Amino acid sequence: MVAQPEYYVGLMSGTSLDGIDCALAAFGTGRPRLEATHFIPYAQSLRERLLRLHTPSLDELHAAALMANELARHYAQAVLDLLGRHGLPPSRVQAIGCHGQTIRHRPEAGYTVQLGNAALLAELTAITTVADFRSRDIAAGGQGAPLVPAFHAAMFGAPVHRVIVNIGGIANLTDLPPGGRVSGFDCGPGNLLMDAWTFRQLGKTYDENGAWAAQGRVLPRLLQALEAHPFFAEPPPKSAGRETFSLPWLMSHLEGQEAPADVQATLLALTARAIAQALTTHCRGSREIYLCGGGARNQALRDAIAQVLPATPVRLTDDLGVDADWVEAFAFAWLARQTLHGEPGNLPAVTGARHPCVLGAIHRAEGGSGQGLAD
Numbered sequence: 001m002v003a004q005p006e007y008y009v010g011l012m013s014g015t016s017l018d019g020i021d022c023a024l025a026a027f028g029t030g031r032p033r034l035e036a037t038h039f040i041p042y043a044q045s046l047r048e049r050l051l052r053l054h055t056p057s058l059d060e061l062h063a064a065a066l067m068a069n070e071l072a073r074h075y076a077q078a079v080l081d082l083l084g085r086h087g088l089p090p091s092r093v094q095a096i097g098c099h100g101q102t103i104r105h106r107p108e109a110g111y112t113v114q115l116g117n118a119a120l121l122a123e124l125t126a127i128t129t130v131a132d133f134r135s136r137d138i139a140a141g142g143q144g145a146p147l148v149p150a151f152h153a154a155m156f157g158a159p160v161h162r163v164i165v166n167i168g169g170i171a172n173l174t175d176l177p178p179g180g181r182v183s184g185f186d187c188g189p190g191n192l193l194m195d196a197w198t199f200r201q202l203g204k205t206y207d208e209n210g211a212w213a214a215q216g217r218v219l220p221r222l223l224q225a226l227e228a229h230p231f232f233a234e235p236p237p238k239s240a241g242r243e244t245f246s247l248p249w250l251m252s253h254l255e256g257q258e259a260p261a262d263v264q265a266t267l268l269a270l271t272a273r274a275i276a277q278a279l280t281t282h283c284r285g286s287r288e289i290y291l292c293g294g295g296a297r298n299q300a301l302r303d304a305i306a307q308v309l310p311a312t313p314v315r316l317t318d319d320l321g322v323d324a325d326w327v328e329a330f331a332f333a334w335l336a337r338q339t340l341h342g343e344p345g346n347l348p349a350v351t352g353a354r355h356p357c358v359l360g361a362i363h364r365a366e367g368g369s370g371q372g373l374a375d
C-alpha cells in the first residue's frame with residue numbers, strides 16, 4: 001500500500017509587490033514535489049496602498065489592520081482557486097505557510113511586520129495556517145531573513161559547490177559548499193529599484209527582460225554613488241528591505257539631467273555587481289550559480305551577472321527541477337511543514353540567531369468555513 005503524500009501550500013508576496021505566488025507541494029518518502037501553482041497579481045490601487053504603509057502616516061495602525069484582512073481574503077482565494085483547479089479538497093492539506101506582506105523590517109530594533117491576518121486565512125480556507133515566520137528568529141537575535149536558505153540546502157545541496165541566488169525585490173544568496181557550513185544573506189537590491197524607476201518613468205510595473213535597460217548606458221558616477229551605500233560593505237549576516245533601498249534614496253543621488261534609460265541601465269548594473277561582489281567575497285570556490293525569483297527571468301540581468309562572473313556558469317533552478325518563479329512559495333510550504341513537525345526553519349549561520357528555532361505561529365483550522373472571499 002502506497003503512503004499518501006502530505007500536502008502543504010506556500011504563499012509568498014514579496015518586496016516587489018507584484019502579487020501572490022501560491023504553490024502546492026507534496027511531501028513523501030522522496031524529494032518534495034511542486035504539484036501545482038497559481039498567481040494572483042496585485043491591482044495597482046492595492047500596490048499603492050501597500051507602499052503608503054511602508055512609511056508612517058495618520059492612523060496607519062487601522063489602515064494596516066484593514067489591509068491585513070484584505071490580504072487574507074486574497075490569500076484565501078488564491079489557495080482555494082489552486083486547490084479547486086488541482087481537484088484537492090482543503091481537508092487534504094496539512095497547512096498553509098504564509099509569508100505575509102512585509103511593510104517594516106527592522107531587526108536592529110527587534111521587530112519585523114508582515115501583514116496578512118493568519119487567523120482569518122485559517123477561517124476562510126479551513127486549513128491550518130502558519131505565519132509570522134521571521135519574528136522567532138529575531139527574538140533569538142537574528143535578522144529574521146533570509147529564511148529560504150534552509151530550504152535551498154534541503155532541495156539543492158550537492159557534491160559540487162553551488163550558490164543559489166534569489167532575485168526578488170531584494171536579492172539574496174545561499175552558499176552550499178559540499179560538506180561545509182551553509183551560509184547566506186541579502187546581497188542588495190534585486191528588482192525593487194528597477195521596478196520603481198520603470199513605474200515612475202513608463203507607468204509599467206517592471207522592465208520586461210530588461211529591454212528598456214538595454215537601451216541605456218551605465219552612468220559611472222551614479223553607479224559609484226549608489227555602491228557607496230554602507231550596506232554593501234557590511235559583513236553577513238545582514239538583511240535589507242525598502243527601508244534600505246528605495247526610490248527616494250535613488251532620487252537623492254540623481255542630478256536631474258540623466259536620461260531615464262541610462263538610470264535603468266545603471267540600476268541593473270548595480271544589482272548584477274552587488275550579486276557578483278557577494279559571490280566573489282563570501283562564496284569563494286563556487287562552481288555553479290543558479291538563479292531563481294522574478295529577476296531570474298530578466299534576460300539582460302542574467303547576461304550582466306554572467307558578464308561579471310565569466311568563470312562560473314549561471315543557470316536557472318529550472319535545471320535543478322524547480323521552476324525559478326516558484327522557489328520562494330515552495331520554500332514557505334516547506335517551512336510550514338518544518339513548523340508542524342517541530343523542526344527548525346532557520347539557519348543561525350545565515351540569520352545570526354543564537355540558536356536554531358522552530359519558526360512561525362500556528363493558527364489551527366477548527367471550524368473554518370473554507371469559503372474564501374464569499375465568506
